[in-house]
Every structure is written in structure tokens, then in C-alpha cells.
Amino acid sequence: MFRAKTKDLRRTMSRRGLLLAGGSALLTSFLGARLFQLQVAQNNRYQRLSDRNQFDVRIVAPTRGRLFDRKMRLLAGNAESFELYVTPLYVDDLQQTLAALGQIIELTERDIKAVLLAARKGPSFRDIIVRNDLSQRELARLAVRSPLFGGVSFGKSLRRIYPQGALACHITGYVSPVTAREIERNQSLEKTPYLGTGKVGVEFAHEIYLRGLPGRERIEVNAKGQSIRVLRDVDAMSGKDLQLSIDVGVQLQAAEILRRGQLTPVELGSLQVQRALAKDSDLQAHIALGDNLILQDAKDRLVPPESGAVVVMDIHSGEVISLVSAPMFDPNLFTGTLLTRDWRRLNSHPRTPLLNRATSGQYAPGSTFKMVVGLAAIEAGVISKNTQFNCSGDMELGNATFHCWRKGGHGMMNIISALEQSCDVFIYKVALKTGIRKIKDMAHRLGLGDLTGIDLPGEKQGIIPSHEWKLASQGRVWTPGETVVSSIGQGYVLATPVQLAVMTARIANGKQAVTPRLVKSSGDAAPDFAPLDVDPYALAIIREGMFEVMNGGLGTARNYDLDKSLGGMAGKTGTVQVKRITKAQREEGIVNNIDRPWAERDHALFVAYAPVKRPRYAISVVVEHGGSGSSTAAPVARDILTQLMQKQG
């Protein structure tokens, strides 16, 4: 009995032991199956996850090429910029940390949302950029409190800077973050979203040259997000530096002279000025842009600086020495995140500072167009140097009367004296005999009505009207009266300041159809321009007329000649009506320019070349609503050329 029970128990125990052995084998195969599932069946998936863990592929932004002026002074460079990063892995409460950071530095709701989104999407050990372009002040404040912020770190990168501030804004343009539209056009930009691209100016025109090629590196990161080693797959290729033809010194003078015009600067701090400022929204808009130049006109009214454009170019090489468009803006505003506040200020500004007037501002050239008519007429044999017409002060054509600017008329005029005194009636008569077709042809040869090809985006080509143009654009035939109006650069005729500079340069050069450019030519080799193909004899006559403008006893700009020691200059004034003068007004006597509202005043234009004997520079000046070409624009040109020539020694 007892033995049987013992045997029984032994059997039970053996059975249980076998059961355990079997169970062990079963459990082991269960583990084996699980391992098969993970390591063989789902290997691909985990392999991918492992690679993602291991490598962080990063695009290495290339260093953008710098921009220099002709004397190698920096126009656009790259400065160290600091960014703030957060590593979610080391942050207890991301939302709270961001909120706390928002108390110290400027953080928008959008920034915070972007960080939270990135934190949800990516691995937690990866740094997320919270803010770029930290100011020194923000950096200092953060540094002091950094012990309070675990998982928050700083990064360093390059940021575009324009050390000249607003001075060369319309030349350099600016770089700003890639936009969605750019990515649409160029898919490869998508991978480099933080890369800035040129939006306007030379930055845009020479974008590819300046940008360089991004590199790619794989960073092996450990679980803490620390990089173990960096595998450079492709080295970034820096963009190339570009030397521009601009002379910053001349640019500075030109901008100042243009903006000041004939006005007198006032002391901003005085109570009286402050009181006046408070009432004037236009002036406030200027101040808001960081422009603290406020002036006083001849009637002691406070006014903002003059707006307009100046283009100075070398008549042989076509190099643009200075290109000013006023008002200006600070391109540094665009390099980081453009603040809505700044954008609003720039856009609501009454004088559109973002517009590059030198290449995109189209103005009626006024009397500066008379050279075109003169050249066309002489070349066509319609007049010679001595052909005379009488100016009685007006000219009847059909049932219309066309007036000369001078009420009593100029009397007997030839082409030289007509240019000297800017006689309208003489030019009317010559233009009618020459015909708009030949005038238009001459205008094109001098560079009007076509893009000059200057390396700035957004250039306008102006308008040189003709029969065909009017038929196509208005569906009506050309009338002789329109030839008359066009001959003095009004009516339909439009030209940009850079075109006027090109026109003047070609007249002064005489041999080559010079085109403007902003990049300094390497070496002394003169660029290959097309021949000008304008009768040299005709050119000589016109140049004589332009000389008389400055030197003749009745020259419209006789008071504003460049000092003879600097070689003097030859030029032409232009005063452009912005508002039609009605018959009634003419009979009542024209209201003085300065007594009209600013926007109704005449544009003041002036073109010139210097020195007279061996011309080197051509200049065009437009002072918007500046009054008369002689008294407002001519002195601007004279002063700028004085500075330029003196520098040349």
C-alpha cells in the first residue's frame, strides 16, 4: 500500500517533470517564433527605423558669395547669427518651456506651434529650431537664465548682412528665406528651406553665382542626440564673391545730395519740429522707416527728403558707379523673419521705398528728349547746324496751339541755341519735319524704349511711341499733334533714369552702344559693345548744344556748371509737367510750382556727361516733383559729379 503510493507519487513527479520539460521546449519555440517575427519577417521595417535612429541627414548650407563695391568695400556679407534650439528629450514640459522662453525673447504664436509640431513628428533627441537671429540682448538674457532651461541650446549659423544699411538697397537687393512659390518652381530648394535666396537686386540677378551648392552630411547620432561622427557625403560649395562697379563713397554722396536737393535740413529734436511732425502722417511714415532726415523747403514747410533717382555710369565701360533710388529701405529687415510691422510700413509708405526708381520708375523725359529729336533731324538731313526757325512763344497746328515754356518766345533759334535755352517751338517744328518714325528709331539707338539689360530684375523698358504702337495699344491712328508733344518728351514718352543715363553715355561716347552693368569688369579689357551707328557729325552738334546749356549766356543750367578745373560738363535740363495746364490756368498765370501740392508739381530732370573734353561719366538725375530741371536737378548732378571727379584727382 505504502510502496504503491510512493510509486504513485514518483510517477506524478516524473510526469510533472516531463510536463515542465515539454513546457520549456514549448515556451522556447514560442520565443523563437517571436524572434523570427521581429528579426526575419519584419527585418526591413526595423532596419529602416534603425537607420533613422542612427543617421540624421543634414543639408549643409553653402556660404553665400559676398558683394563688394569697386574698391572692395563690403556691400553684402555673412555675419554670425545665433539660433535657439530645443531638444524635446531633455525638456520636461515643452509647452511650458516655450511659454517661459516667450517671456524672455520674442516668440510668436506661430513659432511655438511650429516647434510643438516638429516635436510631435520627429525623434525627441533631434534639436528643433525655436528662433533664429537672436539679438545680442536676447542672447545675453538667455545666457543668464540658461541653467533654468534644460534641453535648450544655442546654434551658430551665417546670416546675410548689408553693412551699408539702406545705402545700396536697390543695388544689392536682399536675401530672404525661401518662399513656397520658389519651391514650386525649383524642387531642389525644398531640401534647403532655411537657405536664403535673393529676391531683388543683384542678389536676385546673380543668385546662382552667389548661392553656391549645398552639401550633404550624415550625422551619426547616439541616443542622446549627440553626434558621434559626421560623414560628409557632399561638401558644400561656397558661392563666389562678386565685385560690383558701384563706388560706395560716390553712392553715399549721391544719395545725400539727391535727398537733400535744394532743401535745408532741420533739427529733429526741436519742439517746433516735433509738433509739426505729430500732425503730418507723411513725415511720420518717413520717421517710422528709420529715416531721420527732415528738411525745410523755401517756404519753411517741413518736408521729407526728396525722392527720385540718380544713375552715374562710365561712358566707356558701361559700369554703373552709383545708382540711387530714394526713398530707400534697410535690406537687413528682410534677411531674417520679416516683421509684419516693417512690411506694413514699407508698403503703406506714401513714396514706395521698395520701388527701384532708377530701373523701374518710368518718367516722361521732358526736354532731355530733345537731343533725340535733334539727332534724328540732323541725321535725316532735315536740319543742319545752322537751320533756323522762329519761336514766337507758341505754334498753331490744326486747331491746337502748342506753347513754348517761355511765354514771349525765343525768337530765331538753331538747334544749338534751342538746346541751350530748351526752346520747345523749334523742336516742335523740327520734329514735324522729321516725323515720329525717325525720332523713334533714334530713341531706340540711344537705348530708350528697350531694356538696358542692367543686371537688376524688374527693369522697365519705358515707352517710345509710334504709329504702330498707338494703333496696337489704343486702336487709333497717330496724329501730328502727338509728334509735337512727344518731341519734348511728354505725352506717351516714358523713360527710366537708367535709360536716360545710357542715352547720355552713348551721346558722349559717340562710337559704341554702351550698356550699363553693375559687375566690375576684371582687367582693363574694354567690353565689346555694338557700334552706336549714329552720324558723328550730328553727335558733335548735339554735344555742342549740351555744352551751351551749361556755358551759353542763356543756358538753362548756366548757373550750375561743374567747376572748370574739373573739366566742366555738358547737360540738358528737363522739367516735366505732371498735371496738364489748362487754358484758363495759362490765362490766369501759372501757379508757382512750389505753391502746388507736392504730387502736382513738375518732375525735375537733368542729364549730363563730364568732363566736356574727354568725357568719362554720364549722369541722369530725376527729382520727383522737384520743380525745375535746372534749379533742382542740375545742381544735384553738379554736386555729385564734383564729388566723383575730385575723388578721381
Place this chain on the structure above:
Amino acid sequence: MTVFKILLRIPWHLLLLAGILALVGSLALYSASQGSWQPWAGRHAVRAIVGMALVVCIAFIDFSFIKRMSYVFLAAAILVLLAVMVVGTGLGVSRWISIGGMNFQPSEPAKLSVILALARYFSSQPHDRMRSFVWYLPAFAIIAVPFAMIVKQPDLGTALMLLFGGLVVVFSAGLPWRYVFGSLAAVLAAVPLLWLQLKVYQKARVMTFLNPETDVLGAGYQITQSKIALGSGGFFGKGFLMGSQSQLNYLPEKQTDFVFTMIGEEFGFAGNIFILLIYLLITIAILRISFRVNSRFAQLTCIGIGMMVFLYMFVNVAMVTGLLPVVGAPLPLISYGGTSMLTVFIGFGIVASAIVHDRRQS
């Protein structure tokens, strides 16, 4: 019995299998420290050699002495556990006790003493008593006391291992099936109660286990990274020292609880299966010894030790493959850790002693 006879009877195959595991462990630890014998691999190898020598030494100890001392061992284990509660060290827990500069984890040998005490208890009971549940109650008390003390440390993983190890002995002793199922039901019923007793981090572990992807970077981090490491290893692995997950520290605790994962990443499915087979062979070898020994005490002791090793391996592998929550169970003989290794080798020594000194063998 002559020394020669004893040496002849020592289960050398068991030692060989253990040696293989220890070697694998050394290599894995060498890799875990980016290809260096410091700080783990060298010591692990030395300990393994010492451990194997210990097995041979214990084999010389008369098994009846071990039987006689088994209650003393239990009492000693409980005393040491008590001491840990008072002077224990550890990060916010008291699991370790320092003796002469060496850290010692008393919960490990406690498992062995529970197995021995249970075997002794059941071997001394008349057989007919084994049908009545009352006679099992002292056995449960033998398990419950150290279990409760280890839970208190708190070290739920080790405590559960002790519990299961003890229950396996009770089960092998012939606990009637009705009680087996009865207690299973009772345990299931107790789960909600147990849940309330868990520490916050313990609850988090369980929750993470149930759904690791919800918290990839917090508590689920370990298990997610472990699965990535294993899965990316593929069939033959990334190669020795080439496991990116481990070498770049994505894998936590790779020298202890997650060493299996690391081997899986570097040696793949093939390497892992090889290890599983060695464990299975060890388990079966010890169970086979349990069939061959005569005394009930020896039989139960062997089953308990064999299953203890197997359970450890199972829980560890199931844990790193995401089948069980992360409870903190080392992989016997491979994971770095002196006490755990020592315990396993002492266990093997006891098994060796059981077979060497068995009456039936002579």
C-alpha cells in the same frame, strides 16, 4: 567515494553549456563597451571561471549536508533580506548590501534557499498528506515570506521570479490539479488588488508594455529601441561590434537586462536561436538529472534549479522582445552581474552534488 569517482560523476556537459553561455556573455559585454574588456567583459569572464570552479567544489560537498542545512539557508536568507531593509543601498531602493566593498544582491541566493527549503519540506512529508491542501500551506509560507520582503525592496521582478520558482517546486511536488487551477483563478482575481499595491513606475511599466508606442520616448523607449535593435539585426546580424543601436547607446541597459537584444543586433536571429537552444539544453539536462536522482529532495531541488534558470531566461527574452513588461530580469550567465551569476553557478553546484552523491548512482 574517491575524488576520481566524484570527478567522473560531475555533469561536465552542464558545465560546458554554462561555459558557452559565459563566453557568449563575455563577448557581448566586450562589444557593449565598444570593444573593450573594461569595465564588464573581463570581470565577467573571471567570475565565470571562478563560478565553474565553485560548481566543482560544491560537487564535493555531501548532498545530505546540503539537505540538512536547507532550513538554515532559508533562515539566513531571510535574515540578510532583513538586513537589506535596514542598511541596503541602491537608487531609491534597497536591493544591495555592501560587504567589504563588494555589492551583493541577497534576493538572488534567496531564490535558491527557497527552492532548497521547499524540497526539504516536501521530501519530509508522508506521501498521503500531499493530497490535502493544508499540508501545502507551510510551503506557501516558505515562499511568501521572502517574496513579501523582496517586493518591499522593491524589486517586483526578482520577487516574481522567486514566486514562480517556488510554485514550480510545489507543482512538481504533486500539488493536485484542482489546487493548481484553483490558485490560478485566485491569482487572476487578485490582479486588481495587486495593481493598487504597485508603485507608480511599476504601473507605468505595465502600461508601457500594454502599449509601448504611446510613449516612445518615455517608458516605452527601452522596449521600442530594443525591438528596433533586434529587428534590424536580421537573420545573421550586423556583425560583432557593428550594432549601431547598441554602439550608439540607443539601447539602454545593454550590459544587463538588454544584453540579449545586443546579441540579436550583432549576431541576428541565428545568434539568438543558438542561445535559446543552449538554455533549453541546460534546462533539459538538469531535468534529466532530476529523473535520475533517487531522493525526493534531490529531485525537487534539481527541478527547481533547472526551471529557475529557464524561467529567468524566458522572462528576460520575452521582456526584450516586447512580450512581457520590463520587470528587470537578467539573462542568466550572460548579463553582467556577479550575484546573479554566482547564484546560477551555486545552483549548478547543488545539482552536481545531487547527482554525484546520489545513492542510485553507485
